[in-house]
Amino acid sequence: MNKIKQVAIQGGAGSNHEIAAKAFFNTEKLEMVPCQTFEELFETIKKDNTIYGIMAIENTLVGSILKNYTLLKDSGLVIIGEYKLRIKHQLLALPGQKIEDITEVHSHPMALAQCEEFLKKHPHIKMIASDDTAFSAEWVQKNQLKGIAAIAPELAAKHYSLEILARDIETNKRNFTRFLIISDKGKTEVEDLLVKNQVNKSSLVFSLPHSEGSLSQVLSILAFYNINLTKIQSLPVVGHEWEYLFYIDLVFDDYNRYLQSLDAIRPLISKLKVLGEYHVGKRSYDTIGNDNRPLSEQKTF
């Protein structure tokens, strides 16, 4: 019998973080450790390295969550996997109410923004920003608040015995969030994966000298080694205005070739940090409403 895994999440039980964690670990033997903030999540894992963490890092509608990149880089924890979840929003309230009874809706500002078209059709409902989708659902239930709804995932409706007043109210159905699974015991995890020949993705951060074409040289070498990019992002270095750190995601077929490419670029870069080596993530293959275009995989360039 497997031991129960503990996973630290930002937000309450029933949040998208919990949904992504269950899908990634593919087991019901998971215990969530809810954290108010991502900072608290990192502290929790550092205090007990048997606890995993899961953290949203980018969304296809809004881009990267820059703060989480910095938290990860400074933490010393490593990425051991990723999962891409299609985000769906439900309007939840205490049972027995109609949408006409609702005067306020509470949720995370991002969730409110993503349901703008639906909410515009119900101008009598006032939008109130909160810390988290699931915490809002929990709060409605705990205080037995009539006339107040929360926007949260379906899982939160189950957790807090709320009714779905309106289903899949997100404006854009092609709304995916990429989650990183993080751990304080990265080396063992990576070795486990290597035995199974499963490492085919890596996330790096480094800085460059201020010489002309320095980024072009690094990317050329990676291309010569058949290492592909799926992401690039320059972020300012705090305290050194207008200098940048580069965050890149690489995918590859051959782990040794990837290690060789790192050796080849090392003399051209500085402050290299490998944020994690892992397996390209699965994703939720739900249908996407009336939009029948095929779901595309993450692209390389």
Added chain:
Amino acid sequence: MNKIKQVAIQGGAGSNHEIAAKAFFNTEKLEMVPCQTFEELFETIKKDNTIYGIMAIENTLVGSILKNYTLLKDSGLVIIGEYKLRIKHQLLALPGQKIEDITEVHSHPMALAQCEEFLKKHPHIKMIASDDTAFSAEWVQKNQLKGIAAIAPELAAKHYSLEILARDIETNKRNFTRFLIISDKGKTEVEDLLVKNQVNKSSLVFSLPHSEGSLSQVLSILAFYNINLTKIQSLPVVGHEWEYLFYIDLVFDDYNRYLQSLDAIRPLISKLKVLGEYHVGKRSYDTIGNDNRPLSEQKTF
């Protein structure tokens, strides 16, 4: 005598947007047109193309303001200049009060976060998030609110006759925001600059085919033409999950050479849009507190 220029800003009079606008145009003959949101700012300029706009695009502590990139790309307006402003925060209140009298401080969430260390030393003050630094200052003045402070620039203290209770309370003194000056009559502006031989920077957005090393090829060509990068950013394409648009900033000495390099990369990219061609921006050269390291210029790579 020069005509008075109108400049649309997000936020109220006395905000950092007004300070940056005055520094960029280097004239007092400016009339601010305050807008509640960046969306409203773009609408304002589209309705009257004699109005300029100024918009924060990146901050050295928090990175790019992704939404503003998308707004700019979709607007059809162009960048005609940039300005880099050192951000300072002041604690403002109605005259005659002491810091012990203050129970609440209102400001933009980013400003509150940037004054965290100062606010931690005064735990009796509750932090309330608002839409804008200057609007908070105006609100304190209009309602003659005793016991309530705003965090806003010094200019807002002058505008709204408030007193500075604590000066330069930002935690990190090396805090710069880069502002873009935008206009609906780009062509004329750029021609004016070209006559004066002043165009030496450009902001582009494009997409890439999904072939291995495609970004490396584009950057190599730019390097061959001695065109330098100061920024690169991949952003997801809405509705095409895991595909990316690339936003890059280029600097160059020779405008014709830059035009040739665009022709050279055009067959390798698609959906190319030139967001603006302009002159590398000045910056505020204020001292930075006790930190005596020289202020560095924006770097190329």
